[in-house]
Amino acid sequence: MSLSNLTRPWAAFSYGFLDPSAKREIRRKMIKAIAVPGCQIPYASREVPIARGWGTGGLQVTLTLIKPASVVKVIDQGADDSVNAASIRRFLSRVSGAGETWDTLAATIVQSRHRIPEERLRDDQVLVLQVPNPEPLRPVQPNMSIARQMHADADYGRLWLVLYEQMVRSGRIMQGAAYPALVNGRHVMTPSPIPRWDVPKLNMARHLTFLSAGREKRLYAVPPFTRVEPLVFSDVPYKVEDHTRLTCHRSGLTGVFMNEIPQAAGGSVFEASDSHLGIKAIRRAEGDAAEIGPLWYQNGEFRG
Amino acid sequence: MAYVATRGGERAIEQAERLYREQLGTIDAARVQGLRDALPWLIDRVMGEASLYDADLAALALAQAGGDLYEAVLLLRAWRTTQPRIAIAAPVLQEDLFTHRRISAAFKDIPGGQILGPTLDYAHRLLATDVLGGADFVPVPVTPAPQAAPAQQPSLAAWQKAMGLVADPPRAEVATDDIPDVTREPLLFPAARAHSLQSLARADTGGVLALGYAAMRGYGNAHPTVNELRLAEAEVMVRHPSGVSFSAGRVKVSQAEVTSKGKSGQLELGFCATFGWNEVKVIAGATLDLNAGGAEKGSAVEEEFVLYHTEPVESSGFCIHFKLPHYVTFQSALDAMRGAAVADPAKEEVPA
Numbered sequence: 149m150s151l152s153n154l155t156r157p158w159a160a161f162s163y164g165f166l167d168p169s170a171k172r173e174i175r176r177k178m179i180k181a182i183a184v185p186g187c188q189i190p191y192a193s194r195e196v197p198i199a200r201g202w203g204t205g206g207l208q209v210t211l212t213l214i215k216p217a218s219v220v221k222v223i224d225q226g227a228d229d230s231v232n233a234a235s236i237r238r239f240l241s242r243v244s245g246a247g248e249t250w251d252t253l254a255a256t257i258v259q260s261r262h263r264i265p266e267e268r269l270r271d272d273q274v275l276v277l278q279v280p281n282p283e284p285l286r287p288v289q290p291n292m293s294i295a296r297q298m299h300a301d302a303d304y305g306r307l308w309l310v311l312y313e314q315m316v317r318s319g320r321i322m323q324g325a326a327y328p329a330l331v332n333g334r335h336v337m338t339p340s341p342i343p344r345w346d347v348p349k350l351n352m353a354r355h356l357t358f359l360s361a362g363r364e365k366r367l368y369a370v371p372p373f374t375r376v377e378p379l380v381f382s383d384v385p386y387k388v389e390d391h392t393r394l395t396c397h398r399s400g401l402t403g404v405f406m407n408e409i410p411q412a413a414g415g416s417v418f419e420a421s422d423s424h425l426g427i428k429a430i431r432r433a434e435g436d437a438a439e440i441g442p443l444w445y446q447n448g449e450f451r452g
Numbered sequence: 453m454a455y456v457a458t459r460g461g462e463r464a465i466e467q468a469e470r471l472y473r474e475q476l477g478t479i480d481a482a483r484v485q486g487l488r489d490a491l492p493w494l495i496d497r498v499m500g501e502a503s504l505y506d507a508d509l510a511a512l513a514l515a516q517a518g519g520d521l522y523e524a525v526l527l528l529r530a531w532r533t534t535q536p537r538i539a540i541a542a543p544v545l546q547e548d549l550f551t552h553r554r555i556s557a558a559f560k561d562i563p564g565g566q567i568l569g570p571t572l573d574y575a576h577r578l579l580a581t582d583v584l585g586g587a588d589f590v591p592v593p594v595t596p597a598p599q600a601a602p603a604q605q606p607s608l609a610a611w612q613k614a615m616g617l618v619a620d621p622p623r624a625e626v627a628t629d630d631i632p633d634v635t636r637e638p639l640l641f642p643a644a645r646a647h648s649l650q651s652l653a654r655a656d657t658g659g660v661l662a663l664g665y666a667a668m669r670g671y672g673n674a675h676p677t678v679n680e681l682r683l684a685e686a687e688v689m690v691r692h693p694s695g696v697s698f699s700a701g702r703v704k705v706s707q708a709e710v711t712s713k714g715k716s717g718q719l720e721l722g723f724c725a726t727f728g729w730n731e732v733k734v735i736a737g738a739t740l741d742l743n744a745g746g747a748e749k750g751s752a753v754e755e756e757f758v759l760y761h762t763e764p765v766e767s768s769g770f771c772i773h774f775k776l777p778h779y780v781t782f783q784s785a786l787d788a789m790r791g792a793a794v795a796d797p798a799k800e801e802v803p804a
Contacts, residue, residue, distance in 0.1 A: 167534050173636070190638035195529035200769025202776065225780045232776055234462040262780045280773070291750050292760075293641040318792040324785035343784040363766045365638045389787040407779055408786070421780060 164211045165243040170194045174212045174367075178358060181369035186331025186376075187299070188282050193365040203236055204362030206259045206278035210240060213257055213274060218246040221255035226263040226405070226421035233261070250424040253441045262325065264346040266404045266422040267441035269355035271372060277340045279361035282368065284328040284338040304336050304379075311379060321384065329378045336379065337368055345388045345405045348450045350376040392448030396420040399429035403448040476518045487511040496704060496728025497521075501764050502528030503635065503654040505703045505727050522768035529765055533635070539690040540628050542697070546607040549684035550702070554605050557678040558711065564605040569683060608680045609709055609721060618711070618719045641756045648744070648755060652737040653726045656764035663758055664736025672743035672753045676710035676735075679721065683729045703727060708734035710742050720745070 162168065170192070177191040196204050196211075210220065222237040224230035228250040236259065241248050249255050252265040259276040269275055285295040288306040298304070307328055314322040325341040329350070339347050340359055350357060350370050360367040370376055380386045394406045397417040404425065406418040420426040428438040444450060488495060488511035498510045502525050509528060517523035553569025556562045580589040612618040626646075634650040643651070652660070668676065685702040692698060707725035714720035722742025724734045743753040750757065761767060 161534055165534065167536065169536075169636070170533070190640055192636050192638055194533040194635075195526065195765060196533075197527075197530040199526060199772060200766045201771075201773030202769060204769075225777050229462060230777060231465045235465055238462070261776075280770075291756060293756060294749065320788070320792050322788045322792060324788050325781040341781045341784075343780055345784075363770055387791070389784055390791065391787075405780075406783075408783055421783075 161243065163244070164214055165196065165239075166194060166208065166211050170208075171212045174208055177367055178209065178212070178369065181358070181367055182356070182371050184335070185371055185374045186335035186337040186368055188296075188335075188337075188366040188368045190365055191367055193362050196362070197239070198236065200363040201280065202232060203259070203261060203278040205360035205364075205367065206261070206276045206358075206362070207236060207239075208362060209276050209358045209360045209367065210257055210259045211243070213276070214240060214244040214246050216245045217256075218244065219249050219254055219256045220246050221249050221252060221258045221265075222260070223258070223263055223265070223423075224261040226407070227423040229423070250427070252422075252424065253439060262341045262343075263405070263421060264342055264349045264444075266420075266425050266443050266445070268444050269349075269353065271354040273355045275355055275357045277342070277357060277359045279338070279340040279359045279366075280363075281326075282338065282359070282361040282364050282366040284326075284336050299335060302334065307336060307379060311381070315381075315384065321380075321387070327378050329376045331370060331376055332374050333377075335368075337370075339376070343389055343405055344378070344386070345391065345445075347376065347378050347386075348388070349444050352376075388450070391418075394418045396426060396429075399426040400433065401426060401429050403445050404443070472518075476515075479512075479515045484508065484511045484515050487514050493729065497657055497730050497733070498524050498528065498728075500726040500728045500730055500733065501525045501654055501656060502532060503650075503727065504528045504532040522764060525764050526769070537633075537636075539700075540631065541700070542628060542689040542691075544686040544705070546682070546707075547604055547610075549605070549682060549686055549705070550603045551601075551605045551682055551684045553683040554680065555678070556608055556680050558608070558680075562608050562680075563611055565601065567601045567605070605682075612679075612719060616718075618721060619714075619716060639759065643755060643759065648741070648759065649723070649725065651759045651763070652724045652741065654764075655733070655737065655759070655762040656767065657730060657733040659762035659764065659767065660733050660736045660740065660758075663752055663762060664739045667739050667743045667753045668736075671751075672739070673747070674712040674714075674720070674722075674739075674742050676712060676722065676739040676742055678735060679709040679711040679719075681708045681731060681735065682706065683731070704729055706730050706734045708738040710735065710738040712742060 173192055177189045181187065181189045193205065193208065196207050198204060198207065214220065220237060220240050221228065222233045222240065224233035227233065237248050240246060252258065252267040255273060257274050257276060258265065258269070259278070261278045264275065283292065283295050284307065285298055288310060289295045289298060311321050311323065314320070325343050326338045327344045327347050328336050329339055329347055331337050337359070339350060352373050352375060354372055356372055357370040358367060359369065378386045389405065391406045392403060395402045396406065396419050398419050401420045405421045407421050408416045408418055410416050425440065428440050431438040432440065488507050494514065495507050495510045498514060498521065499505050499507065502510065509531065513524040513527040516527060551567065553571065554567045556566065583589050609618055613620045632644045632646040634647045639647050639651060683706050686705045687702055688700045689697050690700050705725060705727060706729050707723070710722045711719045720742060722738040724737030724741055726733055740753060740758050744755040744758065747754040
């Protein structure tokens with residue numbers, strides 16, 4: 149028996165880039181995150197070959213989940229061919245041999261920056277959201293160690309106060325994206341800067357969601373069939389972006405979240421933010437058999 | 453149809469990267485060696501911030517990044533993190549260091565003596581413009597001292613402790629293999645002492661200087677005196693599984709100890725050490741360490757504030773991430789803004 153019999157030949161990188169000790173740590177933290185929904189779990193957060201703030205947290209979770217049979221979809225602001233999404237998807241398939249797709253229906257792992265696809269996710273799919281700032285309390289408490297204590301005490305009064313002050317000052321809640329939500333009735337989380345349109349997609353969903361902030365070294369999870377309730381006053385209903393009546397000028401889709409494209413002549417046109425859904429709608433209009441899965445929203449209403 | 457044709461991100465990023473690399477041209481072993489020879493202080497700085505002691509890899513990273521320090525440090529960190537941790541070296545003691553330079557501003561002379569070593573501190577900073585005209589700059593050879601300074605020097609703080617000037621803080625006995633490692637565990641606050649010193653060791657030189665300078669100018673609560681500054685080489689002693697200790701080589705290290713009169717009536721010490729020779733970083737870092745004790749939460753010298761904001765890979769990465777598209781978040785904010793304009797708070801009845 150010699151050392152060379154017991155070990156594998158040296159390779160420059162491990163399967164899926166991260167070495168086994170890093171993956172083991174992340175897996176433990178992911179399990180912990182599932183066990184305490186919405187609670188931010190600190191992790192070591194290794195450096196990866198893309199810059200911090202560019203999806204390193206999501207990337208570490210995806211690299212830990214990925215296997216050769218996986219099919220990954222990566223989107224940035226809803227688009228599959230956005231430059232950073234393209235770069236991350238290429239890296240993932242390069243280090244894992246996993247398949248790539250733009251189609252939400254074909255993906256087993258969806259890594260996303262700031263959007264949840266418009267087609268409903270299934271229980272055999274995992275959503276990995278990239279998170280720039282995991283701390284919903286940051287606007288009221290920038291110090292992380294104090295904020296951690298506040299979570300332990302479920303001390304969320306100042307978050308409610310911020311929402312109330314917005315009502316008083318502006319006549320409505322002004323929170324745009326990253327709307328804070330109570331998970332499983334216990335921890336307030338930031339759902340990452342997804343639009344308000346996407347937050348209901350996390351509530352009692354069939355799929356598992358991981359949210360991971362690489363730079364801030366925190367990950368948290370929303371397991372399947374877990375309550376995710378945006379913070380609202382009982383007499384002021386939660387309001388998603390007013391995109392219900394907009395029509396995509398390319399695909400003709402309505403009732404989905406839109407990008408606004410300013411026009412030189414004044415005014416704007418709109419296009420579906422979920423770019424591949426737009427592509428599929430165009431293909432269908434052209435007589436192609438592109439399959440569109442059931443959507444979360446029907447006629448602009450969330451179906452729950 | 454047009455939906456896809458207007459984008460084409462994959463091709464764009466490939467060509468953009470080619471454009472960048474084209475400017476740098478072919479990178480060969482000679483270029484890497486040349487950088488290593490010509491820029492030892494830069495190599496040291498990069499090795500410190502990368503927390504990876506390998507001058508060849510540091511020079512390669514600088515060559516690949518074209519001298520962009522943050523890119524170079526990220527390249528090295530991303531490489532470092534994939535490497536197994538095969539052994540943990542024995543702690544390095546001050547009196548065992550092979551000292552090249554050792555100065556104290558606290559006393560005119562100190563046990564073991566002041567050793568100036570290599571420095572530009574007292575040089576006139578004149579550009580050697582003749583070089584551009586073709587006349588080489590040839591350094592004047594050093595005249596060795598008649599008697600060489602001893603390679604090893606006692607610690608000044610040890611003398612101060614013996615004299616009762618400095619409090620000797622209680623030491624936690626930690627087995628070498630159990631020393632916390634900030635590259636394998638998250639940094640939480642209040643931080644383990646090992647995590648604080650490790651974070652300072654790999655902190656961004658410019659960032660540590662900016663915050664350290666703020667503390668020196670008066671935003672801190674302690675004015676530093678350089679107790680002892682050392683540029684040295686340390687023997688890296690590791691244990692073979694058979695139990696034998698052996699040297700895995702020497703690494704260049706710098707360390708600074710700054711002091712100020714504490715509230716207790718004794719001197720307090722601040723400490724910072726890093727890979728490579730980088731005096732500005734360790735003096736500024738030790739000043740921040742000195743100021744961290746008892747600093748107000750959220751102040752610019754408090755440990756959490758300092759360590760989070762001087763992380764070179766995190767801070768630079770987040771700064772450049774603002775180049776990424778943010779149109780979804782922007783759209784969401786626009787919607788709220790337009791909604792507020794319609795709502796007009798003056799007329800709207802606000803529920804109590």
